[in-house]
Amino acid sequence: xxxxxxxxxxxxxxxxxERGEQALLIECGVSWKEIQQGLDFNLSRxxxxxxxxxxxxxxxxxREVMQAGIxxxxxxxxxxxxxxxxxxxxxxxxxxxFTVGDFIVLPFPVEHDCxxxxxxxxxxxxxxxxxxxxxxxxxxxxxxxxxxxxxxxxNHCGDVLKAYVEEGTMAVPRKNRLLESHFSLEHCKxxxxxxVTTDTRKIILLHLSDDNSDAERMxxxxxxxxxxxxxxxxxxxVIELVLYPY
Amino acid sequence: MIxxxxxxxxxxxxxxxxxxxxxxxxxxxxxxxxxxxxxPENAMKSAWLMLQETVDRDKRPALQVxxxxxxxxxxxxxxxxxxxxxxxxxxxxxxxxKLMCQRSYFGSMHVAKMVDPDxxxxxxxxxxxxxxxxxxIRHGKEVVTxxxxxxxxxxxxxxxxxxxxxxxxxxxxLSTVMTFDQIKQAWKQSQMKPVDDKGNIKAGxxxxxxxxxxxxxxxxxxxxxxxxxSSSDKSIVGRFAREMDAELKEAEIDQEITDNANQEFxxxxxxxxxxxxxxxxxxxxxxxxxxxDDDPGY
Numbered sequence: 001x002x003x004x005x006x007x008x009x010x011x012x013x014x015x016x017x018e019r020g021e022q023a024l025l026i027e028c029g030v031s032w033k034e035i036q037q038g039l040d041f042n043l044s045r046x047x048x049x050x051x052x053x054x055x056x057x058x059x060x061x062x063r064e065v066m067q068a069g070i071x072x073x074x075x076x077x078x079x080x081x082x083x084x085x086x087x088x089x090x091x092x093x094x095x096x097x098f099t100v101g102d103f104i105v106l107p108f109p110v111e112h113d114c115x116x117x118x119x120x121x122x123x124x125x126x127x128x129x130x131x132x133x134x135x136x137x138x139x140x141x142x143x144x145x146x147x148x149x150x151x152x153x154x155n156h157c158g159d160v161l162k163a164y165v166e167e168g169t170m171a172v173p174r175k176n177r178l179l180e181s182h183f184s185l186e187h188c189k190x191x192x193x194x195x196v197t198t199d200t201r202k203i204i205l206l207h208l209s210d211d212n213s214d215a216e217r218m219x220x221x222x223x224x225x226x227x228x229x230x231x232x233x234x235x236x237x238v239i240e241l242v243l244y245p246y
Numbered sequence: 247m248i249x250x251x252x253x254x255x256x257x258x259x260x261x262x263x264x265x266x267x268x269x270x271x272x273x274x275x276x277x278x279x280x281x282x283x284x285x286p287e288n289a290m291k292s293a294w295l296m297l298q299e300t301v302d303r304d305k306r307p308a309l310q311v312x313x314x315x316x317x318x319x320x321x322x323x324x325x326x327x328x329x330x331x332x333x334x335x336x337x338x339x340x341x342x343x344k345l346m347c348q349r350s351y352f353g354s355m356h357v358a359k360m361v362d363p364d365x366x367x368x369x370x371x372x373x374x375x376x377x378x379x380x381x382x383i384r385h386g387k388e389v390v391t392x393x394x395x396x397x398x399x400x401x402x403x404x405x406x407x408x409x410x411x412x413x414x415x416x417x418x419x420l421s422t423v424m425t426f427d428q429i430k431q432a433w434k435q436s437q438m439k440p441v442d443d444k445g446n447i448k449a450g451x452x453x454x455x456x457x458x459x460x461x462x463x464x465x466x467x468x469x470x471x472x473x474x475x476s477s478s479d480k481s482i483v484g485r486f487a488r489e490m491d492a493e494l495k496e497a498e499i500d501q502e503i504t505d506n507a508n509q510e511f512x513x514x515x516x517x518x519x520x521x522x523x524x525x526x527x528x529x530x531x532x533x534x535x536x537x538x539d540d541d542p543g544y
Contacts, residue, residue, distance in 0.1 A: 104516075106513075121512070139507035140508065145511065145513060176499075179499050180499055187503055190503075195508070
């Protein structure tokens with residue numbers, strides 16, 4: 001599979017997961033123009049667009065996506081908060097899987113300050129590859145097995161936030177909001193300790209904060225902890241996801 | 247043999263002298279003025295007695311599981327804020343290996359008065375559906391102008407809100423008004439989870455049995471928080487209070503994550519049929535709605 005990153009921050013999030021001629025759009029929080037360009041204007045291969053939650057940096061092109069004939073999947077709470085309706089809109093209950101072409105998708109609840117946020121477990125039927133996508137969550141209630149690729153938020157470093165508060169450049173309520181809505185490096189590591197197995201080939205870190213993260217340190221610490229090839233999702237990146245890289 | 251309890255440095259009674267000295271230093275430097283009737287030594291003795299009884303969630307004694315640093319910080323924070331656990335102005339909670347001192351609403355009122363000596367009184371009232379209740383916004387602050395209540399109005403199922411009023415020396419009165427929904431939203435954040443996700447108060451809980459009292463505590467806490475958080479950084483009391491609140495919040499979040507993260511195992515059902523398969527339609531449909539709701543259209 002191939003993962004194209006169109007955006008992975010509070011400025012906009014969007015990923016294209018490709019397997020052969022099929023593609024899944026994960027999030028649509030960048031401009032419709034960028035999405036079309038990312039898909040090389042070949043919209044017909046997109047089986048669905050999965051949206052995690054209603055915040056604009058994840059959903060702003062939802063209407064255009066549906067108007068272009070792409071089915072959008074999200075939680076009922078997210079759809080209500082977005083105020084969208086269309087025969088292209090599929091609201092799915094948590095933990096009830098659905099099939100999109102070659103992919104089986106299992107939505108699961110995550111923890112963020114919004115209506116009803118989801119993460120998605122994505123399974124490719126023809127290759128047996130399993131990918132986890134979870135962003136904008138300060139922890140994940142569930143655990144998983146046999147994950148080949150883990151796309152997970154790693155937003156901030158707890159000690160960086162603490163230092164900013166101490167030097168007075170960050171207000172305490174802002175720090176609290178981050179702690180209660182986004183994955184810190186420390187908690188992301190705890191999550192990975194539980195979910196990384198010998199099946200895991202790649203960890204992709206999402207949604208790094210502009211000010212409160214340290215990409216190099218995050219990649220280093222997570223690689224040291226897990227021994228798994230880790231990289232940061234950056235706009236424009238094309239990441240190869242392969243089960244047998246050797 | 248090294249016993250488990252020796253793995254972390256534990257707080258000793260003698261460490262309390264160091265705290266008392268530190269508080270005295272703040273006083274001597276002119277950074278801290280404690281109320282005349284407050285004795286840090288007495289408060290410390292009460293705290294020590296209380297700590298003998300404090301246990302963590304597994305019923306292990308706090309003084310055997312908490313780090314020396316966390317106990318030191320909790321007691322120093324208590325003394326600087328002029329809090330006395332005997333007066334129920336604060337209590338101690340163990341989160342993991344950390345001891346935390348948490349202010350009660352009495353304690354928050356006390357600290358608000360310390361950081362703003364112009365405050366003479368803080369009180370709260372519950373508002374019921376049939377009350378005559380009016381307030382105005384003056385200079386961005388709420389001022390209650392009328393609240394008339396009849397005894398028969400006081401019915402637990404008719405609470406519509408509550409307010410706390412801070413009375414200043416010059417006679418000014420500023421209020422904090424909360425609707426019942428806002429109060430319940432605040433309760434949802436509470437570690438005790440007295441309100442479920444649908445906004446129902448848990449039957450038999452303190453919040454259910456003494457709803458009006460709990461509303462008043464919540465609104466008083468909010469009013470005091472505003473005073474404490476807006477106090478100058480020069481005030482050592484305000485600074486300690488804010489730091490203590492921040493640490494407590496962090497410990498609560500860590501506890502929530504420890505309790506709930508990575509628990510239930512879920513996986514794909516591989517025996518799935520294609521019955522639920524979504525269809526794709528390459529033909530774009532005509533635009534029916536405006537392109538984006540954050541586009542002002544001009």
